[in-house]
Amino acid sequence: MRRVAVVGVGLTKFGENWDHSFRDLITDAGIHALADANMSGADIDALYGGTMAAGRLIGQEHITALIADFMGLNPIPATRVEAACASGGVALRTGYMAVASGIHDHVVVGGVEKMTDVSSGEVASALGGAGDQEWELFMGATFPSLYALMARRHMHEYGTTEEQMAQVAVKNHYNAARNKYAQYQKEITLETVMKSKVISSPLKVFDCSPITDGAAVAILVPLEQARKYTDTPIEIVASAQASDKLSLHSRESITRLDATIIAAKKAYAQAKVEPKDIDVAEVHDCFTIAELMAIEDLGFCRKGEGGKMTAQGETALNAKISVNTSGGLKGCGHPVGATGVKQIAEIVWQLRGQAGDRQVKGAEVGLTHNVGGSGATCVVNILKRAN
Amino acid sequence: MRRVAVVGVGLTKFGENWDHSFRDLITDAGIHALADANMSGADIDALYGGTMAAGRLIGQEHITALIADFMGLNPIPATRVEAACASGGVALRTGYMAVASGIHDHVVVGGVEKMTDVSSGEVASALGGAGDQEWELFMGATFPSLYALMARRHMHEYGTTEEQMAQVAVKNHYNAARNKYAQYQKEITLETVMKSKVISSPLKVFDCSPITDGAAVAILVPLEQARKYTDTPIEIVASAQASDKLSLHSRESITRLDATIIAAKKAYAQAKVEPKDIDVAEVHDCFTIAELMAIEDLGFCRKGEGGKMTAQGETALNAKISVNTSGGLKGCGHPVGATGVKQIAEIVWQLRGQAGDRQVKGAEVGLTHNVGGSGATCVVNILKRAN
Numbered sequence: 001m002r003r004v005a006v007v008g009v010g011l012t013k014f015g016e017n018w019d020h021s022f023r024d025l026i027t028d029a030g031i032h033a034l035a036d037a038n039m040s041g042a043d044i045d046a047l048y049g050g051t052m053a054a055g056r057l058i059g060q061e062h063i064t065a066l067i068a069d070f071m072g073l074n075p076i077p078a079t080r081v082e083a084a085c086a087s088g089g090v091a092l093r094t095g096y097m098a099v100a101s102g103i104h105d106h107v108v109v110g111g112v113e114k115m116t117d118v119s120s121g122e123v124a125s126a127l128g129g130a131g132d133q134e135w136e137l138f139m140g141a142t143f144p145s146l147y148a149l150m151a152r153r154h155m156h157e158y159g160t161t162e163e164q165m166a167q168v169a170v171k172n173h174y175n176a177a178r179n180k181y182a183q184y185q186k187e188i189t190l191e192t193v194m195k196s197k198v199i200s201s202p203l204k205v206f207d208c209s210p211i212t213d214g215a216a217v218a219i220l221v222p223l224e225q226a227r228k229y230t231d232t233p234i235e236i237v238a239s240a241q242a243s244d245k246l247s248l249h250s251r252e253s254i255t256r257l258d259a260t261i262i263a264a265k266k267a268y269a270q271a272k273v274e275p276k277d278i279d280v281a282e283v284h285d286c287f288t289i290a291e292l293m294a295i296e297d298l299g300f301c302r303k304g305e306g307g308k309m310t311a312q313g314e315t316a317l318n319a320k321i322s323v324n325t326s327g328g329l330k331g332c333g334h335p336v337g338a339t340g341v342k343q344i345a346e347i348v349w350q351l352r353g354q355a356g357d358r359q360v361k362g363a364e365v366g367l368t369h370n371v372g373g374s375g376a377t378c379v380v381n382i383l384k385r386a387n
Numbered sequence: 388m389r390r391v392a393v394v395g396v397g398l399t400k401f402g403e404n405w406d407h408s409f410r411d412l413i414t415d416a417g418i419h420a421l422a423d424a425n426m427s428g429a430d431i432d433a434l435y436g437g438t439m440a441a442g443r444l445i446g447q448e449h450i451t452a453l454i455a456d457f458m459g460l461n462p463i464p465a466t467r468v469e470a471a472c473a474s475g476g477v478a479l480r481t482g483y484m485a486v487a488s489g490i491h492d493h494v495v496v497g498g499v500e501k502m503t504d505v506s507s508g509e510v511a512s513a514l515g516g517a518g519d520q521e522w523e524l525f526m527g528a529t530f531p532s533l534y535a536l537m538a539r540r541h542m543h544e545y546g547t548t549e550e551q552m553a554q555v556a557v558k559n560h561y562n563a564a565r566n567k568y569a570q571y572q573k574e575i576t577l578e579t580v581m582k583s584k585v586i587s588s589p590l591k592v593f594d595c596s597p598i599t600d601g602a603a604v605a606i607l608v609p610l611e612q613a614r615k616y617t618d619t620p621i622e623i624v625a626s627a628q629a630s631d632k633l634s635l636h637s638r639e640s641i642t643r644l645d646a647t648i649i650a651a652k653k654a655y656a657q658a659k660v661e662p663k664d665i666d667v668a669e670v671h672d673c674f675t676i677a678e679l680m681a682i683e684d685l686g687f688c689r690k691g692e693g694g695k696m697t698a699q700g701e702t703a704l705n706a707k708i709s710v711n712t713s714g715g716l717k718g719c720g721h722p723v724g725a726t727g728v729k730q731i732a733e734i735v736w737q738l739r740g741q742a743g744d745r746q747v748k749g750a751e752v753g754l755t756h757n758v759g760g761s762g763a764t765c766v767v768n769i770l771k772r773a774n
Contacts, residue, residue, distance in 0.1 A: 001489070021521070047630075054516075055442045059524070061516035062471035065763035068630045069637070075649045077628035078764065079477055080469045084449035090466050094481065101488025102388070129441075129448035134408070137446070241464035243434075243455045250456070262462045376452035377465065 003223035004099045005233035005386055008037025009345035014214035014333035015183040022058050022114040023070045025215040029338075030071045030110060033217035037229045039106070041071055044219075046104040047078040050091030050111040051337035056126040058114050067110060084130030085286060087111065088340025089370030089379030092218065093239045096381075099220045111341035112215035123211050127336070130373035132247035144208055144287065146248055146374045148200035151289035154255045155202065157304065160292065162202050164307030166193035168288035169206045169330055171316055176327025178317075178358040181342075183212050183333030207288040212333030216341035218348070223386060232352045237273075238382040240266035246376045255304075259378035260297040260369065267367075268299075271382040275299035278321055278382075279363040280350045282343035284371035285328040294369055295323060298380070322360040325350060340370035340379060351385045390610035391486045392620035392773055395424025396732035401601035401720035402570040409445050409501035410457045412602040416725075417458045417497060420604035424616045426493070428458055431606075433491040434465040437478030437498040438724035443513040445501050454497055471517030472673060474498065475727025476757030476766030479605065480626045483768075486607045498728035499602035510598050514723070517760035519634035531595055531674065533635055533761045535587035538676035541642045542589065544691065547679060549589050551694030553580035555675035556593045556717050558703055563714025565704075565745040568729075570599050570720030594675040599720030603728035605735070610773060619739045624660075625769040627653035633763045642691075646765035647684040647756065654754075655686075658769040662686035665708055665769075666750040667737045669730035671758035672715040681756055682710060685767070709747040712737060727757035727766060738772045 010032025012025050020028070026049075034040060049064040060066065064078035083090040088111030095109040115123050128137035131146060154160045170190055176182035193206040219229075226233030242262035248254050268274060275298060283298065285291035292306030300321055301309040309315060315323035326332045326346040329339060347366035349355045368381045397419025399412050407415070413436075421427060436451040447453065451465035470477040475498030482496040502510050515524035518533060541547045557577055563569035580593035606616075613620030629649035635641050655661060662685060670685065672678035679693030687708055688696040696702060702710035713719045713733040716726060734753035736742045755768045 023521075052448055053442055055440055055513065058520065059512075059516055060520045061439055061469060061513075062518075062633065062760050062763060063469075065470065065630050065759060066519070066633050069633045069763065074631055075629040075646060077480075078470075078630040079481060079628075082448060082450075082467045082469060083452065083465075093464075094466060097488065097490050098484065101484065101490060103484050103488060125446075126442065126448075129446055131449075132453070133445065133447045134410075241466075242462040243452050243465040244461055246449065246453050246456045259462060372452060373449050376449060376456065 001100045002102055004096050004220055004236045005223040005226035006218050006344065006348050007221050007226050007229040007233055008033045008219035009348045010036055010217045011181045011342060011345050012215045013181055014212050014335060016116045017213040018116060022054065022112060023066060025114060025213060026067050026110050026112040027070050029215035029217040033219050037219040039219065039229060041073050043106050044073055044076060044108050045106045046076050046098055047073055048091045048095040048109045049080045050087030050340060051080065051113055052082060052084050052087045053126040053129060057118055083377040084372035085336045086340060086370045086372030086377040086379055087337040090241060092340055092344055093241055093379050095220050096236055096239045099222060105222060107220045108217060109220060109341060110217045111338035113335035113337040114213050115211045115335060116213050120211060135247045144200040144203055147287040147289055148203045149248060150254045151202050154289060157255055160307040163190065164311045165207055165288040165292065166190050167310045168285060168291045169193045172285060172324050172328040172331040175317060175325050175358050176331025179327050179332060182327040182331055183210060184331050203287055209286045209329035209334040212335040214333060214335035214338045216338045216345050218341055218344045233386040234348045234351050235384050235386040236381055237384050238267040238270035240270060241379045244376050248374055256297055257293060257375035257378060259375055260294060263378045263380040264298050267380040267382050273365060273382060277365050278367045279365050280322045280325055280347060280360045281367040282326060282346050283323055283369040285324060285330050286334060298369060317358060318361055325355060325358045325360060343368035343370060347383050351383060388487045389489055391483050391607055391623045392610040392613035393605050393623065393731065393735050394608050394613050394616040394620055395420045395606035396735045397423055397604045398568045398729060398732050399602045400568055401599050401722060403503045404600040405503060409441065409499060410453060412501060412600060413454050413497050413499040414457050416602035416604040420606050424606045426606065426616060428460050430493050431460055431463060431495050432493045433463050433485055434460055435478045435482040435496045436467045437474030437727060438467065438500055439469060439471050439474045440513040440516060444505055470764040471759035472723045473727055473757045473759030473764040473766055474724040477628060479727055479731055480628050480766050482607050483623055483626045486609055492609060494607045495604060496607060496728060497604045498725035500722035500724040501600050502598045502722060503600050507598060522634045531587040531590055534674040534676055535590045536635060537641045538589050541676060544642055547694040550577065551698045552594055552675040552679065553577050554697045555672060555678045556580045559672060559711050559715040559718040562704060562712050562745050563718025566714050566719060569714040569718055570597060571718050590674055596673045596716035596721040599722040601720060601722035601725045603725045603732050605728055605731045620773040621735045621738050622771050622773040623768055624771050625654040625658035627657060628766045631763050635761055643684050644680060644762035644765060646762055647681060650765045650767040651685050654767040654769050660752060660769060664752050665754045666752050667709045667712055667734060667747045668754040669713060669733050670710055670756040672711060672717050673721060685756060704745060705748055712742060712745045712747060730755035730757060734770050738770060
């Protein structure tokens with residue numbers, strides 16, 4: 001297996017991009033990533049693309065053929081992968097495998113979602129496709145209500161409070177205010193979160209990530225070739241994926257995600273690092289409770305102590321471990337198929353020292369954590385500056 | 388790169404399976420494939436699944452997490468790939484790459500589509516997602532009309548006749564009548580096709596593949612391990628994929644599919660065989676004109692002579708080259724995500740000598756050809772009996 005490096009990344013501005021279509025978004029991010037890697041489209045051997053619900057949101061399947069077409073990449077193989085909100089992470093991992101195996105040299109990985117062309121009800125229905133339709137969504141559950149069940153149980157088992165969850169939103173908005181790509185570039189207070197409208201108790205609107213348009217692209221090459229394209233290659237030292245039961249009622253516990261625990265364990269072993277070695281992490285905070293469970297399941301604190309760790313400021317920028325410096329899904333926005341690739345872009349910028357006002361000082365090891373649905377898919381990647 | 392063999396395949400009956408859900412179908416095919424490979428679920432290291440439009444047809448995305456769950460395969464990585472009607476073929480190729488690279492040993496590849504739970508109008512709309520929505524489908528084109536354009540131009544350039552196209556349907560129904568998995572198990576006459584209702588001139592209803600429920604599963608292992616599981620391993624000696632412009636108006640010609648030509652060229656080179664070496668082929672006859680273009684683009688005859696070759700019976704069972712012995716998409720049915728994997732199952736049975744009344748005598752080399760949309764994605768695989 002070959003070692004793999006990221007040599008270019010590109011993002012669109014995340015937000016309600018009413019003046020940009022799906023194909024505009026991914027092409028824009030692609031152009032930025034190619035420029036960042038000092039490459040042209042002719043250098044690319046294969047394309048992997050993550051999108052969750054383009055069929056329902058814009059009436060378009062077959063989206064990597066479309067992307068290859070509009071990025072001028074034909075006739076290379078172009079493959080869409082999908083795992084709900086982990087589509088970007090799974091696309092990244094599939095592209096990583098293609099390079100690591102020696103099958104392809106230069107791979108472009110894209111993630112994209114165009115969510116604001118339909119009503120919010122239609123978006124909620126489309127996102128419901130990430131859970132178990134027959135057993136959960138058709139019965140009336142929504143994604144906020146599934147995560148509300150996890151939050152309520154976490155409060156019951158571990159004494160987690162609504163204020164502790166709210167601190168996740170406050171921290172992530174603080175970081176997003178320092179990220180020009182973020183959907184929400186302003187800070188909020190604990191009071192803003194606590195007084196916001198209840199969506200599914202105990203989750204309030206400021207506990208929830210928003211509906212977002214956006215795209216992200218990363219370019220992967222064998223590490224041995226990386227310095228042809230960049231002075232600061234960032235190596236993917238681990239990439240692991242696991243799956244779990246689709247519906248909450250089938251799981252042993254709903255206060256942890258076994259897919260996260262299993263993928264993280266594999267990733268740490270592959271990278272030969274421990275949780276304490278991670279300087280900066282992008283974790284899947286689709287709801288604030290999800291970030292608390294993530295930092296526990298990833299081993300950044302003991303089970304049940306995610307709320308306490310957050311309230312004590314240990315996950316803030318340049319604290320014990322900087323979590324969601326991009327603003328996370330909550331502050332930066334959550335174009336579902338793009339999120340897993342955006343996480344990679346943020347970690348690459350952090351490890352290159354290009355994160356500006358939100359730079360983690362001396363960041364050397366970064367982690368991304370991307371979850372599909374309520375936890376049935378999880379991808380964990382670990383990245384390092386290549387020496 | 389390791390050599391890769393298929394050691395087990397399984398299908399459901401194709402058809403209008405109103406009493407079987409999406410998860411029933413894929414689980415049923417999976418159980419048959421595992422039994423065929425003398426394996427249990429615990430032997431499997433990774434899952435790749437192809438489905439085109441489950442989001443629109445059954446409200447369910449995240450389908451490989453669902454499949455892993457219902458087949459009892461957690462926590463292995465489970466990845467959906469999608470390329471419209473080539474989803475199954477791309478899933479197969481991605482699984483092939485996972486085994487060839489040494490990343491995974493035992494990979495299950497599934498294809499599935501549940502199409503009859505919604506109205507035919509909704510199915511037509513969902514299938515439209517395979518083309519370019521903004522430039523073709525939103526403007527009123529349908530898939531039959533796109534292929535009708537190709538047919539009309541093929542008639543103009545090469546003198547192809549409606550009767551020659553109709554012969555594809557007659558041949559494929561003849562084969563389907565000998566396949567217990569096929570949706571249509573009865574023979575038809577040229578007159579039946581020629582007198583059938585016009586869908587989009589010159590294509591009549593019997594020139595079109597049907598709407599179908601079904602699933603197909605194949606199990607791949609390194610060739611060196613294959614004899615632990617079967618006495619008749621079938622090696623995948625080539626797997627190639629190419630992409631082309633999404634919309635017809637962007638292409639240089641609409642009487643050939645460049646993605647087929649490029650993927651076939653790569654596959655023949657990888658397998659070190661020529662078109663004349665192929666004994667049996669499953670090609671993508673979503674419409675009868677598509678089979679004529681396929682046998683030309685794959686090099687079984689010269690460009691423009693597909694109609695003549697078919698009318699002369701050279702693609703019939705045990706003629707010069709046996710094409711679509713399963714009945715093809717036309718006769719066996721076309722559950723879109725399943726088709727690319729079903730083609731593999733048919734070739735495996737042919738090369739094992741297990742194809743019963745439709746057995747190609749002495750078949751040693753087989754080919755599958757799976758197309759997405761109107762040709763923006765194509766996957767070509769070549770299989771051989773392992774000696």
